[in-house]
Amino acid sequence: xxxxxxxxxxxxxxxxxxxxxxxxxxxxxxxxxxxxxxxxxxxxxxxxxxxxxxxxxxxxxxxxxxxxxxxxxxxxxxxxxxxxxxxxxxxxxxxxxxxxxxxxxxxxxxxxxxxxxxxxxxxxxxxxxxxxxxxxxxxxxxxxxxxxxxxxxxxxxxxxxxxxxxxxxxxxxxxxxxxxxxxxxxxxxxxxxxxxxxxxxxxxxxxxxxxxxxxxxxxxxxxxxxxxxxxxxxxxxxxxxxxxxxxxxxxxxxxxxxxxxxxxxxxxxxx
Amino acid sequence: xxxxxxxxxxxxxxxxxxxxxxxxxxxxxxxxxxxxxxxxxxxxxxxxxxxxxxxxxxxxxxxxxxxxxxxxxxxxxxxxxxxxxxxxxxxxxxxxxxxxxxxxxxxxxxxxxxxxxxxxxxxxxxxxxxxxxxxxxxxxxxxxxxxxxxxxxxxxxxxxxxxxxxxx
Numbered sequence: 528x529x530x531x532x533x534x535x536x537x538x539x540x541x542x543x544x545x546x547x548x549x550x551x552x553x554x555x556x557x558x559x560x561x562x563x564x565x566x567x568x569x570x571x572x573x574x575x576x577x578x579x580x581x582x583x584x585x586x587x588x589x590x591x592x593x594x595x596x597x598x599x600x601x602x603x604x605x606x607x608x609x610x611x612x613x614x615x616x617x618x619x620x621x622x623x624x625x626x627x628x629x630x631x632x633x634x635x636x637x638x639x640x641x642x643x644x645x646x647x648x649x650x651x652x653x654x655x656x657x658x659x660x661x662x663x664x665x666x667x668x669x670x671x672x673x674x675x676x677x678x679x680x681x682x683x684x685x686x687x688x689x690x691x692x693x694x695x696x697x698x699x700x701x702x703x704x705x706x707x708x709x710x711x712x713x714x715x716x717x718x719x720x721x722x723x724x725x726x727x728x729x730x731x732x733x734x735x736x737x738x739x740x741x742x743x744x745x746x747x748x749x750x751x752x753x754x755x756x757x758x759x760x761x762x763x764x765x766x767x768x769x770x771x772x773x774x775x776x777x778x779x780x781x782x783x784x785x786x787x788x789x790x791x792x793x794x795x796x797x798x
Numbered sequence: 799x800x801x802x803x804x805x806x807x808x809x810x811x812x813x814x815x816x817x818x819x820x821x822x823x824x825x826x827x828x829x830x831x832x833x834x835x836x837x838x839x840x841x842x843x844x845x846x847x848x849x850x851x852x853x854x855x856x857x858x859x860x861x862x863x864x865x866x867x868x869x870x871x872x873x874x875x876x877x878x879x880x881x882x883x884x885x886x887x888x889x890x891x892x893x894x895x896x897x898x899x900x901x902x903x904x905x906x907x908x909x910x911x912x913x914x915x916x917x918x919x920x921x922x923x924x925x926x927x928x929x930x931x932x933x934x935x936x937x938x939x940x941x942x943x944x945x946x947x948x949x950x951x952x953x954x955x956x957x958x959x960x961x962x963x964x965x966x
Contacts, residue, residue: 539849540848540849540852540881541881543849543852544852544877544878544880544881547852547853547856547873547877548874548877548878550856550870550873551856551859551870551871551873551874551877552870552874552928553870554869554870554873555869555870555871555874555928555931556931557869558868558869558870559931567860567863567864567869568864568867568869569864569865569866569867571864574818574864574865577815577818577819577865578818578819578865581819636865637823638822638866638867639825640825640828640829640830640831641866641868641929642929642930643867643868643929644867645867647867681867709930709935709938710938712828773825773828
């Protein structure tokens with residue numbers, strides 16, 4: 528017994544190192560396969576408020592550019608509004624009929640260089656944000672809400688190896704999955720598009736209607752190049768994102784009001 | 799003694815803030831975010847309780863992980879540096895390190911830079927290997943380690959000469 532105690536005491540630093548390393552390793556490996564940790568993420572109040580304060584200062588530098596972007600978007604939406612038939616406007620403005628609720632938020636922490644990128648936004652549970660809401664920017668999609676705290680939320684970006692979003696080629700009904708190979712933050716990959724589909728470089732990729740997170744036809748990007756995968760039956764398509772991931776400030780959160788109903792129905796069907 | 803404690807607590811907080819608010823947003827050349835906080839392991843007093851040093855390193859890494867949503871990657875790399883620091887020091891400063899009154903003052907600049915380079919190299923190697931966790935991406939890992947490592951090293955050398963501690 529004495530020897531064992533002596534042995535442990537002699538190598539106590541090695542044991543302590545092994546202990547810390549084990550904790551970190553378990554956390555790291557878990558983060559590769561499971562969702563982000565509930566307790567340790569940047570939506571927590573201390574990290575959230577520090578990022579909020581930092582972003583309060585830095586947002587002034589890009590104010591002009593952001594305003595320009597928003598005005599351009601307004602202009603685009605106005606054009607849509609004025610050019611659509613009268614009754615569809617009044618119909619779409621009736622809030623009881625609207626399926627999707629839209630909320631605005633500001634990015635307080637951006638990240639696009641690591642293989643698993645998460646961004647943090649300044650809206651939380653208090654503002655009605657909850658897990659699995661879709662997040663889009665003025666140009667295209669950004670990601671899905673992963674963790675929510677009282678005042679902040681973290682968003683799993685499309686630039687994340689764990690991200691898997693339903694997408695299709697605009698104008699067709701052929702859909703595939705949008706993934707990211709970590710190589711370039713301006714390019715994501717669309718897989719599982721069957722070989723028989725006519726694919727052309729420059730075609731637009733939009734979100735598909737197979738998920739209850741994003742509405743159909745939210746723009747994602749254009750086809751940059753494509754080739755057949757190893758089994759020669761599906762395409763691997765490189766999609767250049769519309770949205771400049773390095774320069775995002777204002778985002779929109781989308782909530783599908785029918786989502787719970789859809790999920791409940793799906794769960795019941797599987798049973 | 800107590801001033802050393804206060805200085806190190808301040809250093810901890812300031813390094814975390816500079817890291818997460820400035821250097822994590824640098825994105826130099828699109829992917830280089832230098833991890834300047836490793837200079838903490840250079841500045842930390844030399845003859846200390848190793849268990850406490852490892853605990854502090856773990857907390858430092860974990861704090862930065864929480865801010866950057868890279869759970870426990872920085873913690874793992876930091877704890878490893880804290881554990882291997884005496885060995886790295888013995889390698890860089892030779893037999894001098896074992897003397898009781900050893901301090902950075904009686905070492906050459908080249909020795910100190912070698913020490914920093916080794917710390918940065920080991921830290922980045924662990925960080926990026928576990929971040930990507932795939933042998934297939936070995937070239938990507940090496941590219942990131944070398945590019946980020948060089949920038950981190952240059953910044954660390956600048957920082958160490960800018961804010962050189964008076965006594966250690």
